[in-house]
Amino acid sequence: MFPVGGVGVMLLLIAISGAVCWLLALALRPRLGWVTAGAIAGFVWSLAIIGAITLIPANGAPGIVPAEGRLTTCSWDIGGPAPDGFWIFSGTQRMLNTVVFVPAGALLVLALARWPRSLWVGVPVGLALLAAYSVGIEATQLALARIDRACDVTDVVDNVTGAVLGLAAGGVLALVLRPWRGRDLR
Template structure:
């Protein structure tokens, strides 16, 4: 049986996604201007990176996880024990879950900030990021093979991260001014 997982797969996937996003930014740059092109590409990259970090098994040796042994419900123990048992670079799981969604919220605002429709699209996008987090937790609950756990704390932390990124995007919007790159028809 072929097993795939671990941080190496996550990092490699994120690097491949970064190359694809950079190519997308180059293609969009002429049409939308550099700030919007980079923001759209950054949003795409961050959504893919989130999927990699949350849906790829944490270890390549996970092997077969029988469906009968998977959890049948999400943990509703808010702030439960898993938040303190997992660390990367000295950061606990809760902090990492928040940080994971910050770029998506930030790039979302900058990606739609050049258009007046962004006044509707940005809040709608924030709701979609919350739904994305919910969807990830649902997949973690349903797919035993990835050996992940559904946890309401993760959803709250993810939405908090997206919200922080959203606010940062609003703060950066007047500095980045994505509307500058707008081309007018002659």
């Protein structure tokens, strides 16, 4: 039986990981400045949030999922049966799957922008790692039937779309905040 779940548990994990990431930002600030330290800590926090909202059962501990009810493969129905609404936010589940990866993409670019030469390698590698994170989440959802989540390839497409949109937003933020100046609000 999966012993935890529900919105309260998700919010608690998000709060705890936020506090840990705040400490990370404080530790990195003297060496990197607030913009870069905040971007790195924010990126880590965004990954923790994604993990919490996708790998914790949404409606409390589901108990036992019978073997007959367990999916054996991911859904390959692109754009498939995503329900309207979601347990916290209104709108479609597909929109939430897209939006949840936007901060990770934006913060990735902002974290790397302090070192402009690293952007040419770091951004594509970071995007590939975000895509791999999404695939890993879907594989975990498939393998752990007890978390009462479904593996869907559409989620990966939506997550990567959100990450790409985030990369564009991060580029704009980097141009505004210019962390490569070395004087980024120490």
